[in-house]
Amino acid sequence: MKQGRINIEYRVRTPAGEVRWLHIRGQTFYGVDGQPLSMAGVSIDITDRKRSDEHRALLAGELNHRVKNSMATMQSIAYQTLRNAASLDDARVTLEARLQSLAAAHDVLTRASWEGATLAEIVDGGLQAFRNGSAGRFKVGGPKVWLTPRLSLAFVMALHELATNAVKYGALSNDKGRVILNWDIVDGSQPPHLWLRWEELGGPPVVAPTRTGFGTRMIERALASELGGTAEIEYRPRGVVFTLEAPLPERSTHAPASSACAARG
Structure with a gap:
């Protein structure tokens, strides 16, 4: 059985209008015929980490x-x-x-x-x-x-x-x-x-x-x-x-x- 890994970061806008960052990590499992059988993974809110990364980059530039x-x-x-x-x-x-x-x-x-x-x-x-x-x-x-x-x-x-x-x-x-x-x-x-x-x-x-x-x-x-x-x-x-x-x-x-x-x- 083949496996396909998923690793994606993307932005979404909430109903309240706030922009949040999400990180999806998972795997897709395929049969011998190449057809997808199942998927397992997790979706993580990484907004705070993204903001911290942006802040560090800004500080480095200012410094x-x-x-x-x-x-x-x-x-x-x-x-x-x-x-x-x-x-x-x-x-x-x-x-x-x-x-x-x-x-x-x-x-x-x-x-x-x-x-x-x-x-x-x-x-x-x-x-x-x-x-x-x-x-x-x-x-x-x-x-x-x-x-x-x-x-x-x-x-x-x-x-x-x-x-x-x-x-x-x-x-x-x-x-x-x-x-x-x-x-x-x-x-x-x-x-x-x-x-x-x-x-x-x-x-x-x-x-x-x-x-x-x-x-x-x-x-x-x-x-x-x-x-x-x-x-x-x-x-x-x-x-x-x-x-x-x-x-x-x-x-x-x-x-x-x-x-x-x-x-x-």
């Missing part, structure tokens, strides 16, 4: 995408750091600090399963190293704003450059300087826009740099490009002022319209 993006970011940071450093020691210190800021942003995003992060979380993570022993020198505030992972990384790198420059040359280079970082949501335009301002006070008199370094290009050009807005650094005598305006991501949480001017002061 591959993120690793490639991270490697490209680190490669760019390393290249620009080495290109602009005065010495290898200077390059090492600068590169380590920049990569630590990048790692801090990754930590924030990992806690949120890489769906994104709030601007407050990114600010807190990006400035953590600069707040040790100087927390009172930062005044930070603004409504809840949701950022995509890509924008989160761009923001944390820009904040790192601003804070590093403040430590070297600006408000954080002495014992009495301070930094005011405010942001708000401007509801008068469509889509609503993010307004952000970094202002340094109480530091030594500011002298505008004679050349544009990697940090400045990252702050003004890269961040503005990522957000699709405008970014400007002003070297005012009493302190550096950085202002950003850009359309908000779709998932951003909007603050009440009445607060749009309150934080600007």
